[in-house]
Amino acid sequence: MAISISRWVQMGLxxxxxxxxxxxxxxxxxxxLTIIFFTAYLGQSWNILGGYAxxxxxxxxxxxxxxxYASTIxxxxxxxxxxxxxxxxILAGAIVGLIVGYASFRxxxxxxxxxxxxxxxxxxxxxxANSLEFTGGGVGIxxxxxxxxxxxxxxxxxxxxYLSLGxxxxxxxxxxxxxxxxxxxxxxxxxxxxxxxxxxxxxxLRSKILAIMIMGGMGxxxxxxxxxxxxYLDPPIAYSIALSVEMLLVxxxxxxGTVFGPLVGSFVLHIVTEVAKHLIESPGLSxxxxxxxxxxxxxxxxxxxxxxxxxxxxxxxx
Amino acid sequence: MALLLDVKSISKSFGGLKAVSDASLSVDEGKIVSxxxxxxxxxxxxxxxxxxxxGADSGRVFLNNENITGMKPHRICDxxxxxxxxxxxxxxxxxxxxxxxxxxxxxxxxxxKAKQKATEVAELVGMTHLLNTEAxxxxxxxxxxxxLARALATDPKLLLLDEVMAGLNPSEIDExxxxxxxxxDSGVTIFLIEHVxxxxxxxxxxxxxLNDGVLIAHGTPxxxxxxxxxxxxxxxxxxxxxxxxxxxxxxxxxxxxKKGGKS
Numbered sequence: 001m002a003i004s005i006s007r008w009v010q011m012g013l014x015x016x017x018x019x020x021x022x023x024x025x026x027x028x029x030x031x032x033l034t035i036i037f038f039t040a041y042l043g044q045s046w047n048i049l050g051g052y053a054x055x056x057x058x059x060x061x062x063x064x065x066x067x068x069y070a071s072t073i074x075x076x077x078x079x080x081x082x083x084x085x086x087x088x089x090i091l092a093g094a095i096v097g098l099i100v101g102y103a104s105f106r107x108x109x110x111x112x113x114x115x116x117x118x119x120x121x122x123x124x125x126x127x128x129a130n131s132l133e134f135t136g137g138g139v140g141i142x143x144x145x146x147x148x149x150x151x152x153x154x155x156x157x158x159x160x161x162y163l164s165l166g167x168x169x170x171x172x173x174x175x176x177x178x179x180x181x182x183x184x185x186x187x188x189x190x191x192x193x194x195x196x197x198x199x200x201x202x203x204x205l206r207s208k209i210l211a212i213m214i215m216g217g218m219g220x221x222x223x224x225x226x227x228x229x230x231x232y233l234d235p236p237i238a239y240s241i242a243l244s245v246e247m248l249l250v251x252x253x254x255x256x257g258t259v260f261g262p263l264v265g266s267f268v269l270h271i272v273t274e275v276a277k278h279l280i281e282s283p284g285l286s287x288x289x290x291x292x293x294x295x296x297x298x299x300x301x302x303x304x305x306x307x308x309x310x311x312x313x314x315x316x317x318x
Numbered sequence: 319m320a321l322l323l324d325v326k327s328i329s330k331s332f333g334g335l336k337a338v339s340d341a342s343l344s345v346d347e348g349k350i351v352s353x354x355x356x357x358x359x360x361x362x363x364x365x366x367x368x369x370x371x372x373g374a375d376s377g378r379v380f381l382n383n384e385n386i387t388g389m390k391p392h393r394i395c396d397x398x399x400x401x402x403x404x405x406x407x408x409x410x411x412x413x414x415x416x417x418x419x420x421x422x423x424x425x426x427x428x429x430x431k432a433k434q435k436a437t438e439v440a441e442l443v444g445m446t447h448l449l450n451t452e453a454x455x456x457x458x459x460x461x462x463x464x465x466l467a468r469a470l471a472t473d474p475k476l477l478l479l480d481e482v483m484a485g486l487n488p489s490e491i492d493e494x495x496x497x498x499x500x501x502x503d504s505g506v507t508i509f510l511i512e513h514v515x516x517x518x519x520x521x522x523x524x525x526x527x528l529n530d531g532v533l534i535a536h537g538t539p540x541x542x543x544x545x546x547x548x549x550x551x552x553x554x555x556x557x558x559x560x561x562x563x564x565x566x567x568x569x570x571x572x573x574x575x576k577k578g579g580k581s
Contacts, residue, residue: 181429182423182427185419186420192409200468202420203392
């Protein structure tokens with residue numbers, strides 16, 4: 001099979017992303033790119049359950065926070081290096097996904113009810129983390145900076161950049177696998193019509209739970225990454241509503257249920273924010289620009305920016 | 319002929335309303351069996367119970383001598399019985415091909431195989447030219463066929479069709495009647511709910527009549543069409559008496575019941 005033009009473009013961009021740090025020495029730009037990739041990765045985790053399976057969660061941060069605490073506590077209290085801890089974080093995220101998924105899907109919660117219940121779970125975990133001893137409570141946990149591969153810490157911004165790039169590539173591979181696998185087709189069928197999916201032999205409950213577990217595992221790994229990069233964790237950071245919102249925003253802006261939607265959305269939203277910050281002197285006004293662009297995109301591009309590209313090239317969405 | 323589906327004394331109430339009471343029926347392998355009755359008789363409720371979408375208050379359902387009462391629909395689909403919906407339920411933003419592939423994925427995890435199966439099924443139901451059309455933009459007739467195709471792609475032993483002809487014009491009905499016959503000839507047993515009496519008479523080997531949740535008659539379509547209880551169910555009390563007085567011919571009886579069925 002011949003490789004399509006879009007595949008060449010994707011590979012070209014990937015090569016560019018790999019060699020970019022050699023050209024950019026400025027840590028600020030690499031940091032911005034790292035955050036873009038990090039958010040795109042979280043957006044993709046949201047996209048699997050929200051975009052493909054059609055179950056909108058409003059508490060995606062619960063997996064992130066739980067993963068962050070899991071690997072951090074293992075490291076600071078038990079001395080287990082994060083390179084192993086990240087797998088515990090993935091497992092912890094997936095288990096939270098299993099519990100929340102079973103609790104809500106078992107009883108047929110859908111739409112805004114499911115969104116609200118995930119928000120409630122995230123808030124509950126924040127309060128629990130706040131009142132427990134081993135999470136450091138409200139004081140939080142300070143992590144040591146001991147750069148090494150074992151600790152998933154790096155001396156310069158370049159290391160974290162490559163780690164985040166690796167994460168976003170893995171998330172895109174997961175989405176690509178979904179688009180061509182039976183499991184992905186079944187998730188999309190559930191999104192489009194749950195009763196019809198069930199009638200055609202799809203175990204709707206199991207598929208939804210699997211989807212939220214994948215999201216949970218991905219979120220857990222993101223938690224480890226964040227803690228190792230920013231070296232501090234407390235309940236408002238670990239279970240921040242703002243992050244829950246951000247992962248769904250980048251996906252909605254970029255295009256739900258598409259492979260590259262979260263990445264495109266993350267790029268556009270972060271660059272808009274940065275540019276607005278530079279152009280507008282008075283603090284806070286940049287947020288208004290951000291909000292305005294958001295309104296425009298949601299009002300006029302219901303399929304996100306990816307939908308716009310597809311509309312221009314005359315291709316129908318997958 | 320082996321007994322494929324055996325429904326025993328199913329009852330179901332919604333609050334004070336008895337939707338189905340003590341309904342028993344059976345479907346033999348290789349046959350086309352129909353369930354008819356006026357609007358609100360409880361046909362779709364009975365279908366929903368048989369296919370696992372609704373729980374029954376009492377009674378049991380056997381498929382191939384296996385008790386499937388209370389099983390989830392996807393498990394029942396695994397056992398070889400699959401239903402279509404009266405109000406079509408397409409995967410709206412997917413193409414016809416992708417819709418049918420969801421059914422085909424039931425028996426394979428390979429995309430290429432699912433695609434091949436879906437293409438074959440599409441050809442059988444005459445949708446080859448619509449493969450890349452979005453389900454959203456299909457006509458009513460197209461959507462009815464899509465329901466049929468998707469269900470068929472799961473390779474069922476028994477196909478439950480809920481009014482696949484409602485809303486179609488006479489030539490479309492003829493086409494779908496032919497398709498159903500072809501499906502039956504390929505070895506799939508069919509149990510269908512239908513309002514279009516002409517199609518029922520043409521198609522079914524055996525019919526059950528449901529009225530107010532009670533099975534009031536069963537037999538070959540011709541026996542059914544002349545059953546006074548059935549005529550009264552469709553046309554109101556005293557209708558059968560009036561008809562036997564004025565026009566006792568068979569032809570007239572089936573014609574009027576067709577009108578009644580459409581109301």
